[in-house]
Amino acid sequence: MKDQIERKRLAILHVLIENKRPVSSKEIAAELAEQGYTITERTVRFHLQAMDDEGLTHYIGKKGRVLTDLGREELSRARAHEKVGFLSSRISQMTYSMNFDYHSCTGKVVVNVSYISRDYAARSAELMSRVFQAGYAMGTKLCLFDEGEEPGELRIPRGYVGIGTICSISLNGVLLREGIPVTSLFGGLLELRNHRPSRFVEIINYDGTTIDPLEIFIKSGMTDYLGATSSGTGLIGASFREIPAEAREKTLEIDAALDALGMRGFYMVGQPGQTLLDIPVGYGNVGAVIIGGLNPVAILEESGIPVQSKALSSLVDYDVLFDYRELPERMKKTVKF
Amino acid sequence: MKDQIERKRLAILHVLIENKRPVSSKEIAAELAEQGYTITERTVRFHLQAMDDEGLTHYIGKKGRVLTDLGREELSRARAHEKVGFLSSRISQMTYSMNFDYHSCTGKVVVNVSYISRDYAARSAELMSRVFQAGYAMGTKLCLFDEGEEPGELRIPRGYVGIGTICSISLNGVLLREGIPVTSLFGGLLELRNHRPSRFVEIINYDGTTIDPLEIFIKSGMTDYLGATSSGTGLIGASFREIPAEAREKTLEIDAALDALGMRGFYMVGQPGQTLLDIPVGYGNVGAVIIGGLNPVAILEESGIPVQSKALSSLVDYDVLFDYRELPERMKKTVKF
Structure with missing residues (x-):
């Protein structure tokens, strides 16, 4: 009752x-x-x-x-x-909701929304650019939200600025539209050594968690983007997915097309039937390591800038995304500092 | 190769x-x-x-x-x-390794090990006592480790003091010895309202994570023990388990016996076939909510005291555990402040 x-x-x-x-x-x-x-x-x-x-x-x-x-x-x-809260359900819903078409370059993509105090705007723009530049971000684009805006279920509080980073689930949506099913297995902390992916040091499966693994790895301060972007040795967020081995070539073609649109997401794609970073894959599938969408804001938490993040939280038009190199200028316009 | x-x-x-x-x-x-x-x-x-x-x-x-x-x-x-790292495997291993016998009150129990700088020793003793006193801890006992000691795979660094809190997996071990199988399903953040359990607000399944859910909820600052121990409204760590419905009475008897030994762990035990805090249980089972073993140290992180924790990390003799009311005195002896 x-x-x-x-x-x-x-x-x-x-x-x-x-x-x-x-x-x-x-x-x-x-x-x-x-x-x-x-x-x-x-x-x-x-x-x-x-x-x-x-x-x-x-x-x-x-x-x-x-x-x-x-x-x-x-x-x-x-x-x-x-009890509809397990992340794998949310992934399915958002994959279905988005409608970005990479041929016409129109439609909506899934973004993660974070917000920071306006006081940290300038410094954040600089730090985030480092992550994009090092290639540890999903693509090269992002968007900003002004105070009072309501992306998804959040509202950017007064005195704060919102940051929308492309969620890597957008890739699932693009591939789905081409008839390629993507299974999102887990989010993890990926260890880099000399700018090269080495192994996953922690793993949380999407079907067994109500909170986005990367969101909680960031909050808990377990990442090391400062290291990853300077010496090339550190810990960044990444997820592990599987696609049918037969769709491997087509997936790589689509990834190249997305790269041109600032939406590159594949970090590693395995070979049929072979483990990838020691992770076994299902029969007839290939494994893929995808860059964590929240990576650009993770470096903020690490640098002592308080940041609230919600993964998989909103849909925005591809049109509102801009190149990260415009970030310092755009940040200035948004918060008028 | x-x-x-x-x-x-x-x-x-x-x-x-x-x-x-x-x-x-x-x-x-x-x-x-x-x-x-x-x-x-x-x-x-x-x-x-x-x-x-x-x-x-x-x-x-x-x-x-x-x-x-x-x-x-x-x-x-x-x-x-x-890839042997999923927490459910570790739970099985530790359940098997411990050998505490509650009749003779001898043997080893599983503890979580945390360590804090000696500078915070006095304040930590006070804060942790609050959690024990409010009944949000697994039992009423704990132990301390001096610098240089090596509980489990950790070593307490110089200048630090180690804290061993009874891991709730010890309950699984005690019940196993009585022939009662326990399935540990998930760790979560339990919302309390007016000192009463209300619902789980976040959940991570044990079979899909390499890191203890409570360990990461604490690190990420998502708990609210300060609220829970003062107004009775807050967020604490708890886990959800299932036991056979037929073993319900025997389990409650054992819990009462453990209570007398300072090892009470059951917070809620459901009825056969009925949901518990809206969590459905398997056919023929009852659900149980168990207090998070790391709860007493979670309040430290919240209060700005840096703390490193490792759940399920060591076995200690029941003999070395002492009542939390001795904590201020024992802390003094250990760190000689």
């Missing part, structure tokens, strides 16, 4: 977060009906009033209600609880 | 770390032969010389060689690479 109520309330909060504008109980009931929920407008109103009292929603007049910061936090915390 | 060499070298490093004294190449060859390796003394010597050059081992004369700090780090990093 308690559980059913919670599920209904979460569904209502989801409608509010997706609309990004005040929504009335009538509209919410209609949207939920479309999704297959049987819920009356009166019941929606009842739950909304209860959630107003708990500070999760805020009534702003006739137009309806908006989500509060507490409501936003509640939604993100409820992920594990909903 | 390269791979075979690496496997041999790791086996040699393992012998060195387990012996905790200088070991000769002859002894190493003999020990490896016992484990089923076919390796000559000459080959061992060849690898040791190469590892001396790389700084992994150190030749100290006729008695043989010891492991350097670099060698120790190499071993810990090689875990993922060996």
Whole structure:
């Protein structure tokens, strides 16, 4: 019973977060009906009033209600609880949602969103550029969000600047559109020695975690991008995927095309039936090591700049991405420092 | 080929770390032969010389060689690479290794080892006591290690003090000896509201990670013990396990006996076939929420005290454990501050 109520309330909060504008109980009931929920407008109103009292929603007049910061936090915390939260599910959803077409160079790509205090904007631009330049980033492009913008389920707080880095899951989407299925196995910490990949030192499987492995490796300070970008010996985020061996050539062609668009992601592609960095692959598949999308912001945490990150969090038009070499200039324009 | 060499070298490093004294190449060859390796003394010597050059081992004369700090780090990093590193394997190994008997109150229990700078000793004793007192620790006992001591694969560095907290895997061992199999499913961040468990907000499955979930949640600063121990609302580490429904009563009896020995670990035990904190359980099983063994040291990281932790890292005699209320006094004796 308690559980059913919670599920209904979460569904209502989801409608509010997706609309990004005040929504009335009538509209919410209609949207939920479309999704297959049987819920009356009166019941929606009842739950909304209860959630107003708990500070999760805020009534702003006739137009309806908006989500509060507490409501936003509640939604993100409820992920594990909903048990749809394992990262492999999220990967599938985002792979399906994106629609970037690399032939016409249009459509949406998946980005990770991070935000930092504006005070660190200039220094961050410089540090992030180092990671892009060393080739430890997914492609060469990124985007920025101003305070108050709401990429995905986040809102960039006042006084902060948002950074959108291309999520490596975008690769899955591009390959899927070409009929190539990609299995994302795990995220890990990849050890580099003299600028060359050596081995994975820690691994977390995507189907057994509610939090992005790279997101938590960054937060825990286990990465070493400062080393990786200077001496070439360090620890960076990477993920391990499998593709059908028959699709190997086509995948390499697509990767080359993506490279020209600033979206290169493949770091290593194995041979059929052979281990890659000692990781065994399934029969008839090849293994691939993909650069971690969050890598450019990981160096910030390491350098003592507090950064909040959410992997796989939003879709943005390819058009809004710009080359990292413009980052210092763009950062200046965004935060006007 | 390269791979075979690496496997041999790791086996040699393992012998060195387990012996905790200088070991000769002859002894190493003999020990490896016992484990089923076919390796000559000459080959061992060849690898040791190469590892001396790389700084992994150190030749100290006729008695043989010891492991350097670099060698120790190499071993810990090689875990993922060996692909025997998934935590569920480690859990099985440690469950089998421990031999604590709760009837006679003798034998070894599994502990997690953490270390902190001696400068923080007094403050840490106070903070850790808060977690024990609030009941968010596995039992009421712990132990200390002085600088230079080598619990498990760690060595407490000069200027540091080691802390051994009972690892909740000790429960698996006790139950196993009574014929009760325990399946450890995941480690997670448990949200408490008004001192009561509410739900898991993040989850990492044991069979899909090389790093202990709680260890990384602590490092990443995602816990909230300061809140949990003051207002009763916060985030603590806990794990989710399953036991056969038929063993439920016996398990509760054993837990009561362990409680009397300062080793209480069960936080919640579910009903047959029913979800526990919304987590579904397998047919014929009951779910159980177990307190995170590392919880007492997690509060240190949160309070800005740098702490290094290794879960599931060592076996200690039950005899060396003492009640947390003696902690301030024992800490004084150990570090002589």
